Amino acid sequence: MAETRQWRLASRPTGEPTRENFDLVTVDRPEPESGEVLVKTRYQSVDPYMRGRMRDEESYAEPWAVGEPMGAAVVGEVVESEADALDEGDVVTGNLLWAEHAVADADALRRVDPDRGPVSTALGVLGMPGVTAYFGTLDVAEPQPGDTVVVSAAAGAVGSVAGQLARLSGARVVGTAGSDEKVDWLTDDLGFDEAINYDETDDLSGAMAEACPDGIDVYFDNVGGPITDAVWPLLNVRSRVAVCGQIALYNATAVPTGPRKLGKLVESRARVEGFLVGDYEGRWDEALDRLSAFVRDGRIRYRENVVEGFENAPDAFLGLFEGENVGKQLVRVGDPDE
Amino acid sequence: MAETRQWRLASRPTGEPTRENFDLVTVDRPEPESGEVLVKTRYQSVDPYMRGRMRDEESYAEPWAVGEPMGAAVVGEVVESEADALDEGDVVTGNLLWAEHAVADADALRRVDPDRGPVSTALGVLGMPGVTAYFGTLDVAEPQPGDTVVVSAAAGAVGSVAGQLARLSGARVVGTAGSDEKVDWLTDDLGFDEAINYDETDDLSGAMAEACPDGIDVYFDNVGGPITDAVWPLLNVRSRVAVCGQIALYNATAVPTGPRKLGKLVESRARVEGFLVGDYEGRWDEALDRLSAFVRDGRIRYRENVVEGFENAPDAFLGLFEGENVGKQLVRVGDPDE
Numbered sequence: 001m002a003e004t005r006q007w008r009l010a011s012r013p014t015g016e017p018t019r020e021n022f023d024l025v026t027v028d029r030p031e032p033e034s035g036e037v038l039v040k041t042r043y044q045s046v047d048p049y050m051r052g053r054m055r056d057e058e059s060y061a062e063p064w065a066v067g068e069p070m071g072a073a074v075v076g077e078v079v080e081s082e083a084d085a086l087d088e089g090d091v092v093t094g095n096l097l098w099a100e101h102a103v104a105d106a107d108a109l110r111r112v113d114p115d116r117g118p119v120s121t122a123l124g125v126l127g128m129p130g131v132t133a134y135f136g137t138l139d140v141a142e143p144q145p146g147d148t149v150v151v152s153a154a155a156g157a158v159g160s161v162a163g164q165l166a167r168l169s170g171a172r173v174v175g176t177a178g179s180d181e182k183v184d185w186l187t188d189d190l191g192f193d194e195a196i197n198y199d200e201t202d203d204l205s206g207a208m209a210e211a212c213p214d215g216i217d218v219y220f221d222n223v224g225g226p227i228t229d230a231v232w233p234l235l236n237v238r239s240r241v242a243v244c245g246q247i248a249l250y251n252a253t254a255v256p257t258g259p260r261k262l263g264k265l266v267e268s269r270a271r272v273e274g275f276l277v278g279d280y281e282g283r284w285d286e287a288l289d290r291l292s293a294f295v296r297d298g299r300i301r302y303r304e305n306v307v308e309g310f311e312n313a314p315d316a317f318l319g320l321f322e323g324e325n326v327g328k329q330l331v332r333v334g335d336p337d338e
Numbered sequence: 339m340a341e342t343r344q345w346r347l348a349s350r351p352t353g354e355p356t357r358e359n360f361d362l363v364t365v366d367r368p369e370p371e372s373g374e375v376l377v378k379t380r381y382q383s384v385d386p387y388m389r390g391r392m393r394d395e396e397s398y399a400e401p402w403a404v405g406e407p408m409g410a411a412v413v414g415e416v417v418e419s420e421a422d423a424l425d426e427g428d429v430v431t432g433n434l435l436w437a438e439h440a441v442a443d444a445d446a447l448r449r450v451d452p453d454r455g456p457v458s459t460a461l462g463v464l465g466m467p468g469v470t471a472y473f474g475t476l477d478v479a480e481p482q483p484g485d486t487v488v489v490s491a492a493a494g495a496v497g498s499v500a501g502q503l504a505r506l507s508g509a510r511v512v513g514t515a516g517s518d519e520k521v522d523w524l525t526d527d528l529g530f531d532e533a534i535n536y537d538e539t540d541d542l543s544g545a546m547a548e549a550c551p552d553g554i555d556v557y558f559d560n561v562g563g564p565i566t567d568a569v570w571p572l573l574n575v576r577s578r579v580a581v582c583g584q585i586a587l588y589n590a591t592a593v594p595t596g597p598r599k600l601g602k603l604v605e606s607r608a609r610v611e612g613f614l615v616g617d618y619e620g621r622w623d624e625a626l627d628r629l630s631a632f633v634r635d636g637r638i639r640y641r642e643n644v645v646e647g648f649e650n651a652p653d654a655f656l657g658l659f660e661g662e663n664v665g666k667q668l669v670r671v672g673d674p675d676e
Contacts (some may be wrong), residue, residue, distance in 0.1 A: 221600065266581050275607055
């Protein structure tokens with residue numbers, strides 16, 4: 001019987017995850033039943049939200065079980081079909097597994113058109129991160145022409161799209177990122193008005209104030225922690241904070257503390273709102289149609305950071321917390337049959 | 339020439355304000371010019387927001403100047419009129435001074451109808467605190483039937499009205515307060531479903547979880563600090579937090595710290611919004627009309643805590659930070675001419 005490989009959760013991390021939390025196992029290749037297909041993974045996504053799944057806590061999604069394969073968005077090819085809707089050779093995307101092969105309901109997959117561009121974009125700018133940026137920016141943060149918008153983790157998969165969308169809305173956009181390479185990409189290629197390398201700044205609050213002389217009208221927050229602390233005092237009257245993620249806090253081993261922030265909201269009448277892309281399922285096509293038009297005409301640019309080889313998937317994931325990725329972090333999964 | 343007395347800001351407090359920060363001075367009674375009236379104060383309001391005015395920081399209102407009289411809402415009687423709109427003997431309310439007499443533009447005053455109820459209510463349930471509760475509850479927090487609503491400082495001038503409005507909206511209402519007397523008032527007289535005496539509770543988080551078995555859909559926050567920390571983990575999906583004030587933090591001498599809270603917003607998709615009653619000026623009549631109907635038919639009840647004598651105004655103010663007031667804290671100003 002044919003085999004395949006899966007990454008399984010070996011143990012729950014305390015603090016920073018390590019390679020030891022992951023287990024590479026070889027298993028029998030699953031077989032599709034009626035209505036299902038077998039998908040061979042070409043690209044696997046790793047995302048910050050996965051850190052939450054490693055925790056044994058109920059949240060907006062079930063925690064991963066120790067000893068079981070972990071979930072991931074993938075782009076892959078249908079290699080066996082027991083479903084009318086999909087044929088062998090179709091390229092699809094969906095929430096499958098950290099695995100070289102996985103079986104899925106055809107209904108749970110979306111077809112990816114290879115003529116529309118690199119299929120890997122279905123995991124990035126034209127996938128969950130892009131759609132997250134789209135709704136977080138346009139639906140929650142609502143930047144207006146002339147607004148000053150700050151995006152944290154601006155060189156990441158979500159932040160880079162959020163910042164460009166805010167710029168398309170006529171806002172002045174300031175990004176934070178952790179390397180000069182990222183900062184250059186933001187200002188030179190993506191059209192950010194300013195970018196702050198937080199790793200090279202002793203005085204983050206001062207740098208933020210300097211970059212935002214008219215205060216901050218919108219904060220698209222992917223990281224939390226000290227960057228958020230620097231943004232907060234600058235929030236303008238009726239400003240909006242869209243809380244997308246808090247990656248700076250995900251590996252904390254105790255409840256992280258920081259300056260109490262809610263008093264500022266009274267004075268500024270600011271609105272702070274968390275959101276999840278999962279709540280926008282019914283509007284996914286709207287986002288993808290508009291994002292792909294923007295990508296086609298060059299108004300939205302993207303980068304992908306590709307780690308080669310399925311066996312390196314945990315490293316790709318761990319790199320997210322080191323800020324190693326410029327743009328979307330992917331794992332390219334070689335063809336095990338080749 | 340006739341005289342009057344004023345309280346002036348003697349010095350800015352560090353931390354908890356004290357009597358030494360206030361100076362009682364006798365001055366010539368001012369005379370109204372054309373369009374103005376002279377008002378003799380009957381009741382002066384003291385409010386938590388005044389702590390912010392004592393600070394030398396730009397906020398939504400100018401700081402008070404050291405050596406100058408301080409501002410306050412008062413109810414008083416027109417004793418001299420140089421304005422067509424108001425006559426001697428009219429009872430009015432407006433933002434005047436910590437003073438036995440003050441001059442004001444007739445346009446800046448609102449007439450109080452003594453037949454509608456005790457004129458002092460124009461500083462409480464039918465004044466700024468009631469209107470604050472009205473818009474904070476109905477416009478910002480938006481409680482729905484069946485929601486669990488938590489109100490902090492629930493026995494205060496704003497909280498007591500906010501909780502009763504939430505109850506009228508069909509919500510289950512839980513209040514926090516700092517004495518058994520207050521807790522009894524909330525549950526026995528105001529119809530709160532539960533009330534927590536935070537001063538008698540070792541485990542505030544446990545008490546909050548017990549009082550809110552279905553989580554929290556709305557939090558009307560007047561205090562901040564540890565009570566807010568106990569509320570936060572219980573916030574339900576799509577819950578709303580209306581931030582009205584943070585009195586627990588007003589006397590802090592350093593930036594107060596606490597658990598970082600924004601991550602919870604992602605999971606819960608909660609909305610946190612600060613507000614100021616000043617933003618609702620155009621809708622003040624709407625609020626007063628509805629609040630006075632509720633007060634008339636007994637659906638909203640109120641209490642006033644009256645300190646006698648203008649010379650005791652600073653004590654009335656300082657008592658706010660000790661939680662001494664049940665309901666609205668007022669200073670009754672005797673007639674200096676009697």
